[in-house]
Amino acid sequence: xxxxxxxxxxxxxxxxxxxxxxxxxxxxxxxxxxxxxxxxxxxxxxxxxxxxxxxxxxxxxxxxxxxxxxxxxxxxxxxxxxxxxxxxxxxxxxxxxxxxxxxxxxxxxxxxxxxxxxxxxxxxxxxxxxxxxxxxxxxxxxxxxxxxxxxxxxxxxxxxxxxxxxxxxxxxxxxxxxxxxxxxxxxxxxxxxxxxxxxxxxxxxxxxxxxxxxxxxxxxxxxxxxxxxxxxxxxxxxxxxxxxxxxxxxxxxxxxxxxxxxxxxxxxxxxxxxxxxxxxxxxxxxxxxxxxxxxxxxxxxxxxxxxxxxxxxxxxxxxxxxxxxxxxxxxxxxxxxxxxxxxxxxxxxxxxxxxxxxxxxxxxxxxxxxxxxxxxxxxxxxxxxxxxxxxxxxxxxxxxxxxxxxxxxxxxxxxxxxxxxxxxxxxxxxxxxxxxxxxxxxxxxxxxxxxxxxxxxxxxxxxxxxxxxxxxxxxxxxxxx
Amino acid sequence: xxxxxxxxxxxxxxxxxxxxxxxxxxxxxxxxxxxxxxxxxxxxxxxxxxxxxxxxxxxxxxxxxxxxxxxxxxxxxxxxxxxxxxxxxxxxxxxxxxxxxxxxxxxxxxxxxxxxxxxxxxxxxxxxxxxxxxxxxxxxxxxxxxxxxxxxxxxxxxxxxxxxxxxxxxxxxxxxxxxxxxxxxxxxxxxxxxxxxxxxxxxxxxxxxxxxxxxxxxxxxxxxxxxxxxxxxxxxxxxxxxxxxxxxxxxxxxxxxxxxxxxxxxxxxxxxxxxxxxxxxxxxxxxxxxxxxxxxxxxxxxxxxxxxxxxxxxxxxxxxxxxxxxxxxxxxxxxxxxxxxxxxxxxxxxxxxxxxxxxxxxxxxxxxxxxxxxxxxxxxxxxxx
Numbered sequence: 091x092x093x094x095x096x097x098x099x100x101x102x103x104x105x106x107x108x109x110x111x112x113x114x115x116x117x118x119x120x121x122x123x124x125x126x127x128x129x130x131x132x133x134x135x136x137x138x139x140x141x142x143x144x145x146x147x148x149x150x151x152x153x154x155x156x157x158x159x160x161x162x163x164x165x166x167x168x169x170x171x172x173x174x175x176x177x178x179x180x181x182x183x184x185x186x187x188x189x190x191x192x193x194x195x196x197x198x199x200x201x202x203x204x205x206x207x208x209x210x211x212x213x214x215x216x217x218x219x220x221x222x223x224x225x226x227x228x229x230x231x232x233x234x235x236x237x238x239x240x241x242x243x244x245x246x247x248x249x250x251x252x253x254x255x256x257x258x259x260x261x262x263x264x265x266x267x268x269x270x271x272x273x274x275x276x277x278x279x280x281x282x283x284x285x286x287x288x289x290x291x292x293x294x295x296x297x298x299x300x301x302x303x304x305x306x307x308x309x310x311x312x313x314x315x316x317x318x319x320x321x322x323x324x325x326x327x328x329x330x331x332x333x334x335x336x337x338x339x340x341x342x343x344x345x346x347x348x349x350x351x352x353x354x355x356x357x358x359x360x361x362x363x364x365x366x367x368x369x370x371x372x373x374x375x376x377x378x379x380x381x382x383x384x385x386x387x388x389x390x391x392x393x394x395x396x397x398x399x400x401x402x403x404x405x406x407x408x409x410x411x412x413x414x415x416x417x418x419x420x421x422x423x424x425x426x427x428x429x430x431x432x433x434x435x436x437x438x439x440x441x442x443x444x445x446x447x448x449x450x451x452x453x454x455x456x457x458x459x460x461x462x463x464x465x466x467x468x469x470x471x472x473x474x475x476x477x478x479x480x481x482x483x484x485x486x487x488x489x490x491x492x493x494x495x496x497x498x499x500x501x502x503x504x505x506x507x508x509x510x511x512x513x514x515x516x517x518x519x520x521x522x523x524x525x526x527x528x529x530x531x532x533x534x535x536x537x538x539x540x541x542x543x544x545x546x547x548x549x550x551x552x553x554x555x556x557x558x559x560x561x562x563x564x565x566x567x568x569x570x571x
Numbered sequence: 572x573x574x575x576x577x578x579x580x581x582x583x584x585x586x587x588x589x590x591x592x593x594x595x596x597x598x599x600x601x602x603x604x605x606x607x608x609x610x611x612x613x614x615x616x617x618x619x620x621x622x623x624x625x626x627x628x629x630x631x632x633x634x635x636x637x638x639x640x641x642x643x644x645x646x647x648x649x650x651x652x653x654x655x656x657x658x659x660x661x662x663x664x665x666x667x668x669x670x671x672x673x674x675x676x677x678x679x680x681x682x683x684x685x686x687x688x689x690x691x692x693x694x695x696x697x698x699x700x701x702x703x704x705x706x707x708x709x710x711x712x713x714x715x716x717x718x719x720x721x722x723x724x725x726x727x728x729x730x731x732x733x734x735x736x737x738x739x740x741x742x743x744x745x746x747x748x749x750x751x752x753x754x755x756x757x758x759x760x761x762x763x764x765x766x767x768x769x770x771x772x773x774x775x776x777x778x779x780x781x782x783x784x785x786x787x788x789x790x791x792x793x794x795x796x797x798x799x800x801x802x803x804x805x806x807x808x809x810x811x812x813x814x815x816x817x818x819x820x821x822x823x824x825x826x827x828x829x830x831x832x833x834x835x836x837x838x839x840x841x842x843x844x845x846x847x848x849x850x851x852x853x854x855x856x857x858x859x860x861x862x863x864x865x866x867x868x869x870x871x872x873x874x875x876x877x878x879x880x881x882x883x884x885x886x887x888x889x890x891x892x893x894x895x896x897x898x899x900x901x902x903x904x905x906x907x908x909x910x911x912x913x914x915x916x917x918x919x920x921x922x923x924x925x926x927x928x929x930x931x932x933x934x935x936x937x938x939x940x941x942x943x944x945x946x947x948x949x950x951x952x953x954x955x956x
Contacts, residue, residue, distance in 0.1 A: 283848035346745065473713070513713070
């Protein structure tokens with residue numbers, strides 16, 4: 091993975107830059123000791139590391155604005171950082187950058203049940219947003235699996251999803267407004283507590299822009315009344331094709347579960363060895379959860395079970411209690427940990443049209459044989475968002491590169507069948523160079539034109555999302571100036 | 572002169588060759604915003620459904636496809652456009668055939684907005700021709716997609732000022748088996764509406780008429796679900812006033828289509844749309860409005876959307892006052908809000924911004940984007956400003 095050559099002029103001006111940052115922040119909010127900046131050298135894509143020039147931890151919108159204004163004046167690249175849980179390298183530093191971490195922006199500013207929103211500072215974790223309102227019967231719907239740790243700032247940057255977005259949508263569908271600082275220090279409010287934009291929907295393009303348009307310091311998020319209850323059913327099949335057909339039939343029948351999770355045999359075996367959830371040994375396993383009152387749940391489960399029986403499942407286990415629900419979810423929730431027990435793994439994130447599921451799973455199996463690397467599939471089947479886990483040995487020379495090449499082949503396959511490179515993790519550096527497989531140059535230019543408007547000097551997270559060759563002229567213009 | 576291209580490429584050629592402003596139309600049923608003088612460009616002939624996968628809940632169609640054609644096709648699979656796009660013909664008295672592109676360009680939605688989302692939330696992908704005549708695509712036809720910037724959202728509600736859409740991918744949803752409408756009447760109508768939308772009973776419509784103190788609430792789903800939820804809601808708001816329940820599907824569909832299209836205010840020469848947090852709109856804003864003028868007010872989206880009808884003889888004064896109120900921190904605090912003139916005389920539409928002006932730094936971003944997407948300023952220039 092290439093990164094741009096750091097700007098030597100910025101690195102040699104480190105003392106001045108740090109001095110200026112110290113003049114607007116408390117002493118402990120500027121971290122420039124190489125022993126300490128190492129803590130910011132990577133995110134959850136740990137294969138790539140680089141300590142930043144320095145890291146700052148502002149505690150207010152004003153402090154973020156001061157920091158960005160200084161970096162803008164000094165021509166210093168800025169990499170925003172939520173909690174550092176990105177699997178795509180979204181928060182990977184360069185040696186000439188200032189990391190702006192939002193960890194100290196963690197307050198709840200307003201809880202408004204009548205209008206069903208909360209306004210929070212964006213360093214707050216995803217789960218703690220729900221934590222602030224659940225005693226009163228509300229929740230924040232997007233639930234990425236890193237929700238215990240990941241920050242709302244990162245959720246907005248990556249437009250994060252989760253297991254329940256079939257019913258509730260992803261971050262962009264649950265975001266009402268933001269306060270955002272532009273690279274030159276200007277503070278703007280986009281949206282608010284109301285629905286939809288009065289002019290152009292800038293909020294819509296900011297969400298998912300991977301920290302390249304501004305740093306979001308406050309966000310108004312929709313909260314929803316908690317459903318009365320939820321219960322899953324586990325259904326096992328002897329073939330991926332049949333499982334895929336079953337998912338499609340359920341959706342066509344008008345049942346809209348909150349989650350349809352899919353696991354294949356390698357993942358089932360790994361989780362059984364690890365968590366002993368009591369899953370049957372089968373080719374494909376579905377976990378389908380529905381919500382509502384007890385009677386509503388039963389009615390929906392009956393419909394799902396009737397459809398599933400037509401597809402001749404090898405096992406069908408309906409949860410009748412909270413305990414049984416927990417057991418059904420246990421294996422799915424420990425799937426990633428279980429795969430990690432076997433070996434190092436790389437988690438992919440492509441989305442495909444649901445109808446292409448059997449074809450794509452078969453081709454992934456063939457690629458696995460060709461490359462000689464094991465692969466397990468666990469994903470959100472209702473919306474076609476796949477998470478193939480490729481197993482490799484990080485200590486074996488060449489294995490990571492082989493794994494990356496196989497991952498790229500799988501993602502190209504997703505695009506080829508009408509899908510996309512990333513469903514919820516984002517492009518970051520991981521999929522940056524594959525963007526040309528999904529987009530024509532004119533399509534990428536249209537996206538980069540948006541960045542030209544928000545960040546004309548291309549200082550915010552500049553080496554992400556777009557292939558370096560495509561963004562080079564824009565990034566280098568700034569350096570010359 | 573009127574251009575009526577039959578293909579995306581032909582459209583691109585027309586825009587490339589254009590030397591002056593183009594007035595872009597789908598079915599021409601929504602004449603809203605500053606009038607554009609220039610050659611007319613109609614997209615109605617770029618039409619047809621490209622792909623429909625009921626099992627994946629996705630549909631791809633060209634922008635000029637009539638909404639009615641799409642709805643009829645979805646109906647054969649018992650599916651629908653869940654955001655129930657508003658049909659502006661009722662309130663504006665226009666004729667013609669609303670198109671999918673028009674729905675997308677105006678982000679036209681309906682009473683289910685606060686429950687399932689707006690047009691923007693159901694748009695998965697877009698193809699458009701920008702002001703330089705370039706054909707651009709963004710998004711795709713899958714439900715989860717964060718590959719690159721979300722220009723789909725930017726195109727939604729851009730009223731043809733950033734590009735002319737040629738094709739859209741949409742998420743569709745199953746039609747519910749049953750629906751029920753609860754009608755509440757009584758002095759505590761605001762409280763009844765508030766409690767219902769905060770409940771876990773999945774209310775998918777909540778509209779009110781403050782003059783006769785009536786609230787309509789909609790629940791949808793399977794038979795057993797609907798009767799259960801209607802019962803629970805009746806129990807919850809029954810003590811506050813009179814409640815009746817209607818379960819006839821045809822009657823309910825007609826009632827909610829009327830609410831969606833603001834049929835109540837069709838005879839008013841002036842109509843505004845107000846988006847605000849429900850507490851601000853039904854509280855401080857409504858209070859200030861009552862001091863102002865003789866107006867009719869209707870609420871939708873649990874109070875988060877207001878429709879104002881008026882017969883005042885000074886439309887310009889009322890218009891500017893309404894937009895001032897929406898921007899007044901004493902009314903909306905930091906929650907924001909906006910007022911759009913939906914129906915008004917040509918001279919008012921020509922002299923004042925129909926859309927709520929943004930703060931200077933935000934307005935600069937918007938004009939910066941227009942300058943990038945439409946460098947010669949030929950796509951519906953000035954319509955939104």
